[in-house]
Structure formats: structure tokens, C-alpha cells
Amino acid sequence: MKIEYFKNRLAQIFWNGDNSLQLKNLRYLPRWMVIAIDVFLVVISFCISFLVVENIATSFYQVLSIFQQAVFFTLVYLASFFVFSTYSGLIRHSTFVDIFKIAFACVASTAVIVVVNYGYYLIYDQKIFLMPFLIINMTTTFVALLLFRVMVKRLYSFVSHGKQKIYDVLIVGVNDDSIALAEALTTSKTQSFNLAGFISFKNDHQRIKILGKPIVKYGSKFYDKIAPMKVNGLIIAGSQLSIAQKNELVDKALANDLKIFNVPDITQWTDKEDVSTKIKEIQIEDLLEREAIHLDDSQISNYLEDRVVLITGGAGSIGSEIVRQVSDYNPKCVLILDQAESPLYDLELELKEKFPDVAYKFILADVRRRERLESIFEANDISVVFHAAAYKHVPMIESNPREAVFVNILGTVNLANLAVSKGIDRFVMVSTDKAVNPTNVMGASKRAAEIYVQSLQQHSTGTTKFITTRFGNVLGSNGSVIPYFKKQIESGGPVTVTHQDIIRYFMTIPEACQLVLQAGTMGNGGEIFVFDMGKPVRIMDLAERMIKLSGFKPYDEIDIKIIGLRPGEKLYEELLSDDSKTLPTHHQKIMVAKDEPYGYENVTRYLKEIEIATQDFNDDLVVMKIKQMVPEFISKNSVFELLDKKVKL
Structure with a gap:
């Protein structure tokens, strides 16, 4: 305990202390200081060698005085230090290479002195230095220089890691x-x-x-x-x-x-x-990943290379990853649309550094504004649209259903209609497993958007192919459960889980976006592609595992509390409705959900009623109209549960 206290105290004084000895701010010993210390060690080694040889009762040659010999030795060693650059490395990071350098310097210095010694002997028939003295001095000098570097390295490690676990x-x-x-x-x-x-x-x-x-x-x-x-x-x-x-x-x-x-x-x-x-x-993300996905790059290149691609919600978790992956397929230009200014700017800085050869346009816009979208379509020869813009947080949307209508439903309608009128080649919509048998407004709004896109495909005589992709939770997305749990663990807990039996499907962001790009190559339009999400994960198990990975004991050092299901939340998500059937595709992780499309006239009538309802600022009326359009929408743990009885009547 005393040693540990002393170590921490040294770290505080020399490393973290509020004083003039903050060694962490001294990045390295200056070269002149290293040379000065090495020269000092050469002098000390000379003195030690002299004392050792003198005790052997051997007489020294009298050609040079002891002081003159010390000066000569110092100058020779100093020259060798410059020749072998023994001072050039960082002492605290010395390696075997540095050890060899000082070894060569010592051997070379001794060799020079031996040559001078025997050269003088050949001329004057007298030696200057004793050979035993030279050997002892070389050994002593090497050991001194080596110990100096070892001590500096150990001291640096001792002080810098005073509070760091090894x-x-x-x-x-x-x-x-x-x-x-x-x-x-x-x-x-x-x-x-x-x-x-x-x-x-x-x-x-x-x-x-x-x-x-x-x-x-x-x-x-x-x-x-x-x-x-x-x-x-x-x-x-x-x-x-x-x-x-x-x-x-x-x-x-x-x-x-x-x-x-x-x-x-x-x-x-x-x-x-x-x-x-x-x-x-x-990290928990490393353990929830699945085996690498194999893509058909040739097919993806066929519809992305040298094309103008629009990505809505491009600054979000999914949208920004789609941007990165699209950038690898040599697009002519990538239009990145988002209403969030700061994330869009941050993405711009990142992309210009990572993909300097790709042409980008960063568009600050809102999918709710049709006129703004129309000007973007008219100014650019867009071929492909990836529609990832959406409001996605279930409890937030449950409290603000009108906003879900404006963005998730009507925003999709705006983009889809423009895609048809401008002859866009492909329109890939990013949906969610919460759209299946929805129990909340967010999922129902995404299901309504799916319904409209499918009905438009059936109704339209244009060439646009509408493709819907549906998958579950993605790891690390904004507001997802894993970052939320991490923050709770960092703050000492408790970790809050809504229900002990709640389960969720998880997929990494890159994996989900890879499949979105691949799905864009498939089908004739109107299909809903469902991704293989693997096995569902029990959220309680996830919380316990994350606590253990953080070095704590669940329920002991970090507690887990059950707080009850949030509004609109259900115990498990589904990728298919009860009436849907799936067909395989050429990609083993992508299936086609055979949802029967609605008639376009009925869909547009429902949408008109929903839009009118939003003008009355009556949330119940808005949700009622959504339930009429999406009859499988049955609210759970929500204030809108009473509306289900009215819809049935």
C-alpha cells in the first residue's frame, strides 16, 4: 500500500501536479541534454575505470596526465556519439536499435583509442594507455549509458502510469x-x-x-x-x-x-x-455483428456509377453510411439532403477528406416542402433516390403524431411524386420492422408511406422503380439502446430496461446499408425487401453483458431497473405481417415480402383525410385517420388505445 501511495504521489507531483515539475508537458529530453548527460557518464566511467585499475596495483603510462587522458577519452566518445547518433531517439522510448547504437559507439571509441595507442607505440616505442584500462573503461561506459536509458524509461513509465492499470x-x-x-x-x-x-x-x-x-x-x-x-x-x-x-x-x-x-x-x-x-x-457491437456480407458489386455499379444520386436524411446514421458506401461506386454526383445543419456540415468536412475525388452537393432542405424539393429535382439530373429521411423515435412521435404525418408520410409522398414526374430510375425507401403490425404512430406512419409507394408503383405508367427495404434496429444509431446504456453505465447506473422479456433484432449500420444498396438492384418495383436480421436479442441480456464488459457486476455495482414499456412500445418486433409471405432472392440475406398493394384511389383518399386532420391540431383525429388507412395499427401502452374501439365501430 505504501508503494502504491508513493507511486500515485509521484504521479501527482511530477505529472499531474499544479507546479513547475509537470513532466508530462516535457515531451522529450533535448538532444543537447542527452549529449551532456552521456559526456558526464563518460567522465564518470573514466574515473571508475581508473580507480579499478589503480587498485590492481598497475602503473599507468606517464605520456599523458590522468586529466589529459580523461579529456582525450571524452572527445573521442563525443565524436562517436555524433557519428552513431546515439542522442537522436527519444530516451523514454529506447529500443534494441538504440542499445546497438551505444554499443557501436563504445566499441568504435575504444578502437580509435587502441589505434592511437599502438600508432604512438610504433613511432615512439611507448604506449599511452593500458589495455586492461581500455577494456574496463569500454565496459563501464556501455553499462553506464545503458543504465541511464533504462532508468529514464522506467521512470517515465513509473510516473506516467501512476494511476493507469497495466x-x-x-x-x-x-x-x-x-x-x-x-x-x-x-x-x-x-x-x-x-x-x-x-x-x-x-x-x-x-x-x-x-x-x-x-x-x-x-x-x-x-x-x-x-x-x-x-x-x-x-x-x-x-x-x-x-x-x-x-x-x-x-x-x-x-x-x-x-x-x-x-x-x-x-x-x-x-x-x-x-x-x-x-x-x-x-464493445457489445463487436459481439452482435454477423459474418461479412458478400455483395454483387457489378450490379450495384450498374445503377450507381456515373449517376446523380440523391440521399435524403443524408446526415443521419443510416443516410450518412449510405453516402459513404455510394461514394465507393464512382457516382457522377451525390446530393446529400438534410434539415439538420450541424450534422450536415460535419459530414461535409468528413467526406471532403475521405473522398476528395467525389462530387458532392450538400443541400439544407426539408422533405415537407414540395416546392424546395421540386427545385432540387429540376436543377439536377437525378437517377437514383435513397429516401432515409424520417422521424424514428417511438415515444417522441407518440407525443407528436402530426409531425410524423408531415415527415414520414407526406414527405415520402412529395419525393415519390417528384420521382415519377421527373422520370427517376430508382426510388429506394428505407423503412422499419416497426411498420409491421404497428403498435405506435411512428411504425404506422412508416407503414402508410410503404402503402403509398406500393400503390403509386401499381398506378404509375412511368419508368420509376419503387423499392422498399425493411429492417430492424441498427447498432450505434442515434438514440439507440446501446449508446443509451453506455451513458447510464458511465454515470454509475442504474441501467433502465422497459421490460424483462423485451427482445429486439439488431444489425450493424454498414451491414444494413450494404443490403439497402443491394436491394436497389432487385425487382421490378413495388416490392418490399425484408432483411435477414438473425436471432433476436433479449435486451435484459444485452444490459447485463454490457455491464460486465465495462468491468462491473450487474445488480451489485451497477443495478438494472425495470421501468415499464414506453408509449407505443411492444415486446417484440416483426419483419412480416400475418398476411405476408416471403420469397427468396438471389441474395441469401434478402427476401421479398408479398404484401398485397392497396388501390391508388383509396390510398390518396386516406392521405387527403390525414392531411386535413393535421390542420385541426387534433392528435386523436390524426391518429384515427392513420388507423383507418392502416387497419392493422393497434395501439399498445398508449393514450390512443381508446381509438381502436371507435375504428372498429
Whole structure:
């Protein structure tokens, strides 16, 4: 405890203290200081060597005085320091290369002195320096210079990591990525991780060592084997494990109080980055991902390359990722439309840096304003529209149903009608699983938009293909449950779950957008494409796992509270209604929902009634009209439940 206190106190005084000794602001020792210290060590080594040799009772040659010999030695070593640039590296980050430099400098200096010594002997038949003295001095000087660098490195680590936990880790796997990671850790600028060994899934690795570290076979007795090693962390390097293997490994590691870290494939590293900056604690998103999607890039290129593409809601989570992925297919121009000024500006800065060769137009506009949209369509030769603009937060929309009508329904109507009138080739609408048997206004408004797009496809004689894509929750999107849980955990809890049995489908943002692009190549128009969302996730399990990944114990250090279902929320989402059937497509993760389209005249009549209802500022009337258009819309846990009886009457 005293050592730990002393260490933390040193860190406070020298590193974090409010005084003149804030060493963290001193990025490195100046070169002149390194040279000065090295020269001082040369002088000290000379003195030590002299005392050692003098005690052997050997007489020194009298050609030069001891002072003159010391000056000569200092000048020779100083010259060798410049020749071998022993001062050029950062002392606190010294490596084997720096050790070799000072070794060469010491050997070269001694060699020069030996040459001078025997040259003088050949001319004057007398030596200047004793050979035992030269050997002892070379050894002493090398050790002094080496100890100086080791002490600086240790002191820097001691002070800079006064309050930072250092992990003794095992690296998962024995392959090029894991070995490269291990080598990088041994020369890392920061000492956050100590390599304890490797984990192998094969028997033939157990009798060998890599970098002097053991290889432990992963099996039923794995955690008993590593107990004596005092390991407190595992690092998963690259993508060598499947998602199922990674989940199994993480669950068992968490049960044994081990921290789990991730590091990307070696191909994603850069020489400028210290490997420690690439090692991150594993996130829940890493465990919910699924195997990589294989796209038909040729088909996607056929309808995106050299085309003008409009993406609405382009600054949002889904829209911005669609923008990034579309940018890889050489579009002629990408129009990014959003009403949120700051996110749109941030995206502009990002895209200009990442895709300098792609032409972009950043359009601040609102899909509710038809005149503004019409001017955009007229000014640009748009071929493809990705419609991702929508209000999506269920409780917020439940309290503001008129806004859902304006944006989710009428905004879609504006865009779809313009797509037909301007002869747009493809119109891809991003929908949601909440549109299936909706229990809230948000889902019902998206279902109404689906209905209109399908009916317009049947009614229109134009060439526009309307394609609807439907999927569930995406990981990391704005306002989604995972960022919300993270904030609650960071603040000490409790983590709030609406119901202990609630489940949700999850998909990563890149995966969802890849499938949106792929679905855009399919069908003749009017189809609703449903994505394979995998297995649903129990939100209670998700909360418990996230708490464990953060290093806490659920219900003990971080509590979980059940707060009840929110307005309009249901226990599970569906991707298909009871009356829908699915047909497979050529892509295994995309299916076609065979929803029977509504008649266009009836749909437009419903929409007209909904639009008129919004003018009365009567939420009940608005929701009533939506329920008439979407008869499967049955409110749950909402003030609008009473309307369901009126609709039936």
C-alpha cells in the first residue's frame, strides 16, 4: 500500500501536479541534454575505470596526465556519439536499435583509442594507455549509458502510469496477426500491456514458445492453467474468430473476471501509430455483428456509377453510411439532403477528406416542402433516390403524431411524386420492422408511406422503380439502446430496461446499408425487401453483458431497473405481417415480402383525410385517420388505445 501511495504521489507531483515539475508537458529530453548527460557518464566511467585499475596495483603510462587522458577519452566518445547518433531517439522510448547504437559507439571509441595507442607505440616505442584500462573503461561506459536509458524509461513509465492499470495479457491465436501484435507490444511506446503468452486452439503448439512466451491450449481446463500466470486480460487480434467463437470466448472470460480487448487486422495498422492506441476494450457491437456480407458489386455499379444520386436524411446514421458506401461506386454526383445543419456540415468536412475525388452537393432542405424539393429535382439530373429521411423515435412521435404525418408520410409522398414526374430510375425507401403490425404512430406512419409507394408503383405508367427495404434496429444509431446504456453505465447506473422479456433484432449500420444498396438492384418495383436480421436479442441480456464488459457486476455495482414499456412500445418486433409471405432472392440475406398493394384511389383518399386532420391540431383525429388507412395499427401502452374501439365501430 505504501508503494502504491508513493507511486500515485509521484504521479501527482511530477505529472499531474499544479507546479513547475509537470513532466508530462516535457515531451522529450533535448538532444543537447542527452549529449551532456552521456559526456558526464563518460567522465564518470573514466574515473571508475581508473580507480579499478589503480587498485590492481598497475602503473599507468606517464605520456599523458590522468586529466589529459580523461579529456582525450571524452572527445573521442563525443565524436562517436555524433557519428552513431546515439542522442537522436527519444530516451523514454529506447529500443534494441538504440542499445546497438551505444554499443557501436563504445566499441568504435575504444578502437580509435587502441589505434592511437599502438600508432604512438610504433613511432615512439611507448604506449599511452593500458589495455586492461581500455577494456574496463569500454565496459563501464556501455553499462553506464545503458543504465541511464533504462532508468529514464522506467521512470517515465513509473510516473506516467501512476494511476493507469497495466494488464498482463494473453493473445488469442498463433498466427501472423497475433505474433505481429506480440512483437509490437514488446516495443510499444506505452506500457499498458505486458505479454504473458498466447492462446492456441491446436494441440501441436503447446511445446513451443514464441518470443520466449508460453502457448496455452484453450479447452475445458484453460482457466485453471492460466491461474498461476496472474493473467487479467485477453487480446483478440484481427478477425480470426467467428462471431460465435468470439461470443463463447468472451462469455467465459467475463465469468473469470478477465478484461477482453480487440485489435484490428494488421493490414489496418500504420507505421505512425503505436499499437497500444489500436487496442480497445471489446464493445457489445463487436459481439452482435454477423459474418461479412458478400455483395454483387457489378450490379450495384450498374445503377450507381456515373449517376446523380440523391440521399435524403443524408446526415443521419443510416443516410450518412449510405453516402459513404455510394461514394465507393464512382457516382457522377451525390446530393446529400438534410434539415439538420450541424450534422450536415460535419459530414461535409468528413467526406471532403475521405473522398476528395467525389462530387458532392450538400443541400439544407426539408422533405415537407414540395416546392424546395421540386427545385432540387429540376436543377439536377437525378437517377437514383435513397429516401432515409424520417422521424424514428417511438415515444417522441407518440407525443407528436402530426409531425410524423408531415415527415414520414407526406414527405415520402412529395419525393415519390417528384420521382415519377421527373422520370427517376430508382426510388429506394428505407423503412422499419416497426411498420409491421404497428403498435405506435411512428411504425404506422412508416407503414402508410410503404402503402403509398406500393400503390403509386401499381398506378404509375412511368419508368420509376419503387423499392422498399425493411429492417430492424441498427447498432450505434442515434438514440439507440446501446449508446443509451453506455451513458447510464458511465454515470454509475442504474441501467433502465422497459421490460424483462423485451427482445429486439439488431444489425450493424454498414451491414444494413450494404443490403439497402443491394436491394436497389432487385425487382421490378413495388416490392418490399425484408432483411435477414438473425436471432433476436433479449435486451435484459444485452444490459447485463454490457455491464460486465465495462468491468462491473450487474445488480451489485451497477443495478438494472425495470421501468415499464414506453408509449407505443411492444415486446417484440416483426419483419412480416400475418398476411405476408416471403420469397427468396438471389441474395441469401434478402427476401421479398408479398404484401398485397392497396388501390391508388383509396390510398390518396386516406392521405387527403390525414392531411386535413393535421390542420385541426387534433392528435386523436390524426391518429384515427392513420388507423383507418392502416387497419392493422393497434395501439399498445398508449393514450390512443381508446381509438381502436371507435375504428372498429
